[in-house]
Amino acid sequence: MTAAAATTAAATPVLRLDDLGWSVRGVPIVHGVSCGVREGEFVAFIGPNGAGKTSLFNLISGIRPATTGTVTLDGTDLTRAGVHARARRGLGRTFQTSSLWPGMTVAEHVRLAAQAAAGPRASYRLWRRAAPYRQEVADVLERTELAHRADTPAAALSHGEKRKLELAVLLVGDPRIILLDEPMAGVSAEEVPALTALVRSVHRDLGRTVLMVEHHMDVLLGLADRVAVMHHGTLLALDTPDAVMADPTVQDAYLGEEL
Ligand SMILES: Nc1ncnc2c1ncn2[C@@H]1O[C@H](COP(=O)(O)OP(=O)(O)OP(=O)(O)O)[C@@H](O)[C@H]1O
DSSP, rough: OOHHHHHHHHSEEEEEEEEEEEETTTTTEHHHHHEEETOOEEEEEEOSSTHHHHHHHHHHTTTOSEEEEEEETTTTTTOOHHHHHHHHEEEEEOOSSSOOTTTBHHHHHHHHHHHHHHHHOOOOOHHHOGGGGGGHHHHHHHHTTOGGGGGSSSGGSSSSHHHHHHHHHHHHHHHHEEEEEEEEOOTTTTTTTHHHHHHHHHTTTTEEEEEEEOHHHHHHHHSSSSSEEEETTTTEEEEEEEHHHHOOOHHHHHHTTTO
């Protein structure tokens, strides 16, 4: 690749949203969102409760069908593709509320996710044998600092450990673009730094593209390359953290509200 081609490739967004919108019974929840996210970039989404952040993530990940506009991944229009088709193309997400099985152990969660990622031919019997995924599971548990909790049921984990397990379940599928919906929600103040460090290492060390909804400004300012501000379902601003904080439109919109 020539230097010029490399520059163009780096500038080409891996994920593009054009005029993306979602309405419920004619009421717009997400409206006219257009932006591009570059490979390896970290974009944090902020905005008050009800601004449409989770709804936007639902449109990107395919959980909700867009009413208007398009979602383009690696230059391919995936607007009509379902969740699994998008996941197969490298899009993974976590949810605001916990999606774990209380009675299943940490290792069982990750092993089952590895099996699911391997596709329909990996059978339940294969899962029971466990051996094919042992190394993969061990690696992911090591990376997410959960190796010592491998045999612990999810119900016995702290909130921070549950969030780590959700990340482990996601990472074993090897997604290139990761959507994290409030990964610090419900996590104690003592556990936030370790979880923040883990998210940072997923971005920097594993080189993943990350989109994250986060209310804690102190957390996202140390992580995000750019900050996207959602307001009443629209994308009000998308810029570097400093520029967004200094943006008078953003300040006006949030007058009297905590960002
Ligand atoms: N399935 C639905 N049907 C009708 N309205 C919905 C639906 N899902 C979300 N909404 C509404 O859309 C708006 C945006 O919700 P959304 O959860 O996307 O906001 P958010 O920015 O993620 O908020 P929070 O920070 O509280 O998670 C809210 O007013 C919500 O009540």
